[in-house]
Amino acid sequence: MIYARADETVPEPCQVAGTPLRPFCLGHHLLFRRLGLPFANAPMAEAARDAIIIGIVVCAARFEDTLEAFLSGDWPRVMARWRKRVAGPWWKPRKVDWAEAEMLFRAYLQDGYKRPPVLRHETAGGVFLTAPWEVLLKVRLVMAGFNEMEVLNGYLPGRWYDYFTALELDAAAKLKDPKHWRKVFHTQEAAEKMEAANG
Numbered sequence: 001m002i003y004a005r006a007d008e009t010v011p012e013p014c015q016v017a018g019t020p021l022r023p024f025c026l027g028h029h030l031l032f033r034r035l036g037l038p039f040a041n042a043p044m045a046e047a048a049r050d051a052i053i054i055g056i057v058v059c060a061a062r063f064e065d066t067l068e069a070f071l072s073g074d075w076p077r078v079m080a081r082w083r084k085r086v087a088g089p090w091w092k093p094r095k096v097d098w099a100e101a102e103m104l105f106r107a108y109l110q111d112g113y114k115r116p117p118v119l120r121h122e123t124a125g126g127v128f129l130t131a132p133w134e135v136l137l138k139v140r141l142v143m144a145g146f147n148e149m150e151v152l153n154g155y156l157p158g159r160w161y162d163y164f165t166a167l168e169l170d171a172a173a174k175l176k177d178p179k180h181w182r183k184v185f186h187t188q189e190a191a192e193k194m195e196a197a198n199g
Contacts, residue, residue, distance in 0.1 A: 004185035009158035014108045017101040019060050023155035024112025027063020043109035057082050063152045114157045117186035
């Protein structure tokens with residue numbers, strides 16, 4: 001059964017090619033976009049091994065640390081240090097199973113891009129927001145009280161839960177007639193009713 005669950009906001013630990021990855025975050029996604037990596041918002045997109053390696057190194061650090069490495073020109077050295085560490089010392093080289101590393105990295109991305117199960121409602125008057133989803137998510141959460149780095153570094157599925165919860169709280173505060181209430185999340189109760197109805 002698929003329904004909104006608080007434990008979905010807590011990431012699982014992940015290590016790829018001997019490298020512990022940080023929880024996947026909006027900042028990692030934005031760096032993927034800036035670097036033109038094919039798996040930005042598409043975890044299973046075809047990608048060369050070097051793109052996978054860059055993705056692993058990006059996701060091993062906080063957004064601001066990687067951004068600083070780019071802006072300062074230190075990124076090539078960061079990549080060289082990582083490759084040297086993964087290869088091991090010359091007297092005891094390590095072998096990396098790149099097929100396994102790619103599989104683990106893609107599973108990490110699939111988890112990182114998950115969104116909570118929410119209900120879709122028709123928008124009265126045909127109002128459609130045009131901001132890119134990344135900016136919309138960031139601005140709405142900053143409006144809800146998060147600082148920008150908390151949004152950019154926080155586990156992305158958890159931040160989506162925060163986003164939709166902020167929308168629901170805002171809607172509840174503005175509600176004048178309970179008959180017009182529209183739920184945001186697909187709940188366990190609704191999932192169980194649907195399962196029972198489908199036999």
